[in-house]
Amino acid sequence: MAKKEIKKNHQEMTLMQGNEAIARGALTAGLNFYAGYPITPSTEIAEILSAELPKRGGVFIQMEDEIAGISAVIGASLAGAKAMTATSGPGFSLMLEGIGFAKMAETPCVVVNVMRGGPSTGLPTSPSQSDIMQSRWGNHGDAPAIVLYPNSVKESFELTIRAINLAEKYRTCVVLLTDEVLAHMREMVELPDFKNIRIIDRIKPTIPPEWYRHYDENPKYRTPLASYGEGYRFHVTGLAHDLYGFPTNKADEIEIMMKRLRKKITHHIKDLVQIESFRMEDATTAIFAAGITSRAAKAAVKLARKSGKRVGLLRPLTIWPFPDEAVRKLLGSKKTVIVPELNQGQLSLEVKRVLGGIWNYENRKTRKIIEVRKTNGELITPVEILNAIKEVK
Amino acid sequence: MKKPEFKKEIRLSGSGGQGLITAGIILARAAVLDKAIVTQTQSYGPESRGGASRADVIISNTEFYFPEATHFDILLTLTQEAYDKYSENLKDDGILIADNTYVKTITLQYSEIYELPFTEIAAEKLKSSLPANILALAFLVRKTKIVSESSLKKAIKSFIKPRYVDLNLKALKLGFKLADEYESDL
Numbered sequence: 072m073a074k075k076e077i078k079k080n081h082q083e084m085t086l087m088q089g090n091e092a093i094a095r096g097a098l099t100a101g102l103n104f105y106a107g108y109p110i111t112p113s114t115e116i117a118e119i120l121s122a123e124l125p126k127r128g129g130v131f132i133q134m135e136d137e138i139a140g141i142s143a144v145i146g147a148s149l150a151g152a153k154a155m156t157a158t159s160g161p162g163f164s165l166m167l168e169g170i171g172f173a174k175m176a177e178t179p180c181v182v183v184n185v186m187r188g189g190p191s192t193g194l195p196t197s198p199s200q201s202d203i204m205q206s207r208w209g210n211h212g213d214a215p216a217i218v219l220y221p222n223s224v225k226e227s228f229e230l231t232i233r234a235i236n237l238a239e240k241y242r243t244c245v246v247l248l249t250d251e252v253l254a255h256m257r258e259m260v261e262l263p264d265f266k267n268i269r270i271i272d273r274i275k276p277t278i279p280p281e282w283y284r285h286y287d288e289n290p291k292y293r294t295p296l297a298s299y300g301e302g303y304r305f306h307v308t309g310l311a312h313d314l315y316g317f318p319t320n321k322a323d324e325i326e327i328m329m330k331r332l333r334k335k336i337t338h339h340i341k342d343l344v345q346i347e348s349f350r351m352e353d354a355t356t357a358i359f360a361a362g363i364t365s366r367a368a369k370a371a372v373k374l375a376r377k378s379g380k381r382v383g384l385l386r387p388l389t390i391w392p393f394p395d396e397a398v399r400k401l402l403g404s405k406k407t408v409i410v411p412e413l414n415q416g417q418l419s420l421e422v423k424r425v426l427g428g429i430w431n432y433e434n435r436k437t438r439k440i441i442e443v444r445k446t447n448g449e450l451i452t453p454v455e456i457l458n459a460i461k462e463v464k
Numbered sequence: 465m466k467k468p469e470f471k472k473e474i475r476l477s478g479s480g481g482q483g484l485i486t487a488g489i490i491l492a493r494a495a496v497l498d499k500a501i502v503t504q505t506q507s508y509g510p511e512s513r514g515g516a517s518r519a520d521v522i523i524s525n526t527e528f529y530f531p532e533a534t535h536f537d538i539l540l541t542l543t544q545e546a547y548d549k550y551s552e553n554l555k556d557d558g559i560l561i562a563d564n565t566y567v568k569t570i571t572l573q574y575s576e577i578y579e580l581p582f583t584e585i586a587a588e589k590l591k592s593s594l595p596a597n598i599l600a601l602a603f604l605v606r607k608t609k610i611v612s613e614s615s616l617k618k619a620i621k622s623f624i625k626p627r628y629v630d631l632n633l634k635a636l637k638l639g640f641k642l643a644d645e646y647e648s649d650l
Binding site: 084085086111195196199251255256257259355363366369370373398450452453454 | 489501
């Protein structure tokens with residue numbers, strides 16, 4: 072049987088569930104407020120936090136529904152808390168109103184969306200990747216999104232910390248996508264040394280309260296953020312607002328506001344976008360896959376390599392902003408790109424957007440994009456991706 | 465010298481409420497105690513009892529990526545439905561363990577097959593059909609040696625609620641005994 076040959080400090084390894092890793096990650100990042108409404112397959116996150124937050128002086132509230140959940144989260148964040156909620160597709164649809172408000176009011180918060188089969192109540196206990204576009208375009212109005220998607224229990228822990236850090240850093244609502252299998256699976260996790268984990272807190276104003284402007288201009292688009300109760304007065308609204316937060320109809324003030332919402336993301340693409348490149352150097356065929364499907368893809372790469380096929384994998388850890396540059400450079404240099412996903416072609420649509428433009432035609436080598444889609448509640452298996460690889464001539 | 469790659473895919477299948485996911489978690493925890501690389505996944509319906517339910521455990525000594533079992537080295541089936549659905553993906557040299565309280569028709573010919581009425585035995589000898597999952601798991605572990613028996617016992621003690629530990633340890637002992645006797649029957 073399997074013995075002794077793995078790692079020396081094995082005793083620190085624990086068998087952990089994906090949802091538990093998210094809850095532990097959130098606590099490590101300094102979460103002190105959770106409000107939400109339980110829904111399969113995200114419920115364990117709420118269960119664990121309901122037990123753990125009160126012990127640490129934090130607050131857990133089960134609200135009457137998801138709209139109330141996200142609203143309480145935004146309120147708590149305005150009062151200075153690191154706040155989060157977790158849900159699945161049906162609840163995420165309801166939360167979109169609040170998510171748009173949090174982006175408009177530039178209030179840090181994190182929403183975990185454990186994706187399950189849809190539309191509507193769909194398949195509560197089956198995995199899906201069908202909220203990739205919803206997490207970007209779901210809220211009305213034009214505002215960029217930060218969306219992260221792990222592919223292991225360990226990464227669920229790490230990216231939860233990162234989601235909370237990025238929310239605090241960029242004053243926006245960050246979405247962490249996972250899926251039913253990732254959320255419920257247990258695997259071995261060696262948690263990192265807590266001393267080495269970087270925790271980011273929001274920048275506090277250092278100026279006197281009478282000078283404070285809640286949405287002040289800032290060259291790096293990172294405006295200090297006061298909390299209610301600290302002596303700083305500010306107004307928060309979902310209406311277009313001026314630097315103090317009061318509603319405005321003046322085009323020049325609206326221009327400044329909309330520019331900041333956009334620029335705070337586009338100005339920091341390098342900080343936001345994370346990718347994993349696996350065996351891509353000599354590959355002629357590349358797979359582009361995220362989350363749970365990327366694990367089948369990685370297994371397929373291993374199998375294909377055994378039979379001499381040069382296949383690699385590009386995996387986005389940050390789904391939004393979409394890793395345009397990596398897709399253009401790393402995928403655009405491969406003859407064939409395979410995009411497996413548990414939806415009707417959401418990621419592949421983005422790949423086509425980046426690779427398909429006329430502006431890129433001269434430089435790109437990609438001649439074929441093969442889509443592998445599955446929406447029946449089951450995972451795409453390594454063999455199904457391997458079959459797509461075999462089609463490649 | 466590189467040690468040979470070792471990877472076993474195990475599926476525990478049956479109906480919701482039979483404790484298969486609990487058995488899967490216990491098996492995975494035992495494998496962790498044995499210092500193996502493990503993933504445990506599950507699939508079940510929206511109802512809390514009834515409906516198809518399964519737990520997959522993959523135990524390996526090298527890193528692997530896909531977390532669900534696709535071709536099983538060991539398949540436990542506690543219902544006919546589970547047998548009908550999953551037996552075709554049992555490897556040719558795989559091991560089938562079936563609870564013939566419910567699994568009445570077995571069509572497979574080439575694999576190692578063990579049939580025992582775990583649910584009936586549990587109800588009769590342990591005065592409860594609840595620990596049938598642990599009974600079957602203990603049988604499976606003694607027959608396949610997939611994890612060490614001491615790790616299995618530790619995993620049961622640490623995972624099962626205190627007031628049910630004694631009952632499940634009795635099931636464990638009985639399961640081991642059934643495995644020994646099964647062999648002597650042949």
